[in-house]
Structure formats: structure tokens, C-alpha cells
Amino acid sequence: MNFVKRWGTMARTTRKRQTLLGLMTGLINGAFGGGGGMFAVPMLIDMGKEQHDAQATAMALILPMTVATAVAYVWRAGITWQAIWAALGSIPGAWLGARWMGRMRSVWLSRLFAAFALLAGIRMLLL
Amino acid sequence: MLSALIGFASGAISGLGLGGGTVLMPLMTAFVGLSQLEAQCANLIAYLPSASVALRAHIRARRVDGALVRKLLIWGFLGMAAGIAVAFFLPNAWLKKGFAVFLIGVGLWQFREGERAHRREKRQDSGPDGCGEGGNARDR
Numbered sequence: 113m114n115f116v117k118r119w120g121t122m123a124r125t126t127r128k129r130q131t132l133l134g135l136m137t138g139l140i141n142g143a144f145g146g147g148g149g150m151f152a153v154p155m156l157i158d159m160g161k162e163q164h165d166a167q168a169t170a171m172a173l174i175l176p177m178t179v180a181t182a183v184a185y186v187w188r189a190g191i192t193w194q195a196i197w198a199a200l201g202s203i204p205g206a207w208l209g210a211r212w213m214g215r216m217r218s219v220w221l222s223r224l225f226a227a228f229a230l231l232a233g234i235r236m237l238l239l
Numbered sequence: 240m241l242s243a244l245i246g247f248a249s250g251a252i253s254g255l256g257l258g259g260g261t262v263l264m265p266l267m268t269a270f271v272g273l274s275q276l277e278a279q280c281a282n283l284i285a286y287l288p289s290a291s292v293a294l295r296a297h298i299r300a301r302r303v304d305g306a307l308v309r310k311l312l313i314w315g316f317l318g319m320a321a322g323i324a325v326a327f328f329l330p331n332a333w334l335k336k337g338f339a340v341f342l343i344g345v346g347l348w349q350f351r352e353g354e355r356a357h358r359r360e361k362r363q364d365s366g367p368d369g370c371g372e373g374g375n376a377r378d379r
Contacts, residue, residue: 130307134314142322144338145279146260146286150345154352161304167256168302171294173311177319178290182283184323185276194242194271195281198263199288201246202253206289209254222353225257226346232265233342236335 129159134173141174142181148174242271246285253289260286261345264338275335276326 133155141148149170156166245266253259260282267278297303326334 130310131314134311135318137311138315138318138320139322139325140318140341142319143325143334144260144264144322144341145276145326146264146282147258147341147345150258150261150348154348165302165304168294168297168300169304169308171290171297172303172305172308173315175287175290175294176312177315178283178286180316181319181323182280182287185280185283185326188327189274189276189280191284192273192277192281194267194273195277195284197240197242198246198249198267198281199285201243202250202259202285203288205247205250205252206254206259206293207250209251210293212251212255219353219357221255222257222349222356225252225261226350226353229261229342229346229349231346232261232269233339233344233346236265236268236339236342 126159129155133159137170137173138177141177145181145185146178148177242267242281245271249282249285250289253286254293257349258345261342265342268335275331275338279326279334279338 133152136155137148137152140151149167152170152173153163153166156169157163161169245263248266249259249263251259252262263282263285264275264278267273267281268275271278273281294303329337
């Protein structure tokens with residue numbers, strides 16, 4: 113009956129991981145107004161999902177939370193014109209980005225992104 | 240106008256699957272003069288239009304695991320409530336520092352993963368069957 117026990121442990125850890133995944137994604141997204149996907153996508157891949165399925169599933173998880181969080185934030189901080197402009201600008205941007213996706217899987221893009229995140233983080237920490 | 244450009248750039252980056260908020264929020268606080276909380280609010284709003292369109296396409300392509308999402312959402316909303324409370328009751332300066340630490344973590348992680356994927360692709364390109372297009376295979 114050893115395998116039953118093992119199956120039980122596996123199911124428990126899966127549930128534990130699902131709880132952690134849900135909680136952390138929500139916590140990050142709520143506290144920082146985004147970034148939940150940076151946690152959810154690798155976690156879902158680790159749980160056995162393929163890259164694109166992981167991104168799609170993370171998006172389905174994050175979008176409803178983003179709607180609720182945005183309502184709370186607007187109620188608290190108000191809506192700025194800059195936010196509306198950024199939203200308008202992001203529509204063609206996202207369209208182009210999605211079209212480039214197949215062609216631009218270059219390691220330099222990943223390095224540039226990593227360097228930007230690091231530098232911006234360090235700058236915000238010091239200033 | 241600058242905000243629209245920043246929105247465009249962050250939209251393109253999230254379209255590429257890299258996380259647009261990482262770019263939008265620091266630029267908004269540094270060059271547009273929004274407070275950290277306002278920048279976060281702007282990021283949330285900027286996510287909505289493109290994500291709604293993208294999600295519909297994902298659902299149509301049957302890439303979304305609906306049963307899993309329903310299970311995760313219960314915990315997600317709990318975490319979200321806690322996160323919002325943290326954001327609202329923490330002073331802006333602290334929130335900014337917390338976000339900065341998160342950004343550094345993201346940068347380090349992306350660097351590690353990017354290099355790992357790069358090595359994997361190189362290995363596949365020089366493989367015996369010469370097919371280099373299977374970049375999604377897991378190496379664990």
C-alpha cells in the first residue's frame with residue numbers, strides 16, 4: 113500500500129502548491145499592482161504545464177484579480193490621465209509584441225529586460 | 240504623450256511574454272512623476288484592454304485550464320485582499336522600496352532563466368537531428 117501513501121502525499125503537496133500559487137500571485141498582484149505573472153508562469157510550468165498554456169492559464173487567473181484590484185486602487189488613488197494614455201498606448205504595443213513573439217526570441221531581448229529590471233530596481237532602492 | 244509611449248513599450252513587452260509592468264511602473268514614477276501607488280494603478284488599468292483580448296484568444300485556442308483557475312482563484316482573491324491592504328496602508332516610500340526589491344529579484348531570475356534557455360537552444364541546434372525549433376521542451 114506504499115503507492116497509495118505516496119499518491120496521498122503527492123496530492124497533498126499539489127494542493128499545497130496550488131494554495132501557495134494562488135495566494136502569492138494574488139498578494140504580489142495586489143501589493144505591486146502587477147507582476148503576479150512573474151510568479152505564476154514559472155510555477156505553472158513547474159507544475160507540468162507547457163509554456164504557452166502556463167501563460168494563458170496565468171492570464172485567466174490574473175485578469176479577474178486585476179479588475180478587482182483596479183477598482184480598489186481607483187477608489188483609493190483616483191484615476192490619472194497618464195493611466196488612460198498608457199492604457200491606450202498599450203493596445204497597439206501588445207498587438208505588435210504578440211506578432212513579434214515568434215521572431216524575437218533572442219537571448220539579447222531577455223538580457224536587456226533583465227538588465228532593465230535590475231537597474232530600475234537598484235535606482236528605486238537608492239533614490 | 241510620454242505616458243502613451245511608455246504604455247506602448249510596456250504593451251509590446253507583455254505581448255512578448257516578459258511582463259510589461261516591470262517597465263511601466265519604474266518609468267512612470269521616474270519620468271512622468273506619478274507616485275508609486277498611482278503608477279501601480281496605471282499599470283492595472285493598462286493591463287485590462289490588451290489582456291481581455293489576449294485571454295479571449297487563449298480561451299478559444301483551449302490553452303486555459305479552467306478547472307485549475309477556479310481552484311486557484313479562491314486563494315488568489317484572499318492573497319489579493321491582503322496585497323491591497325499592504326499597498327494601501329504602507330507609506331509610499333516603503334512600497335517603492337518593496338517594489339524595487341521585487342524588481343531586482345525579477346531581473347536576477349530572468350537573467351538565469353534566459354541564459355538557461357539560450358544554452359538549451361544552442362544544444363538543440365547542434366544536436367544530431369538538427370532541429371532547433373523545440374524551445375518549449377522542459378529540461379527538468
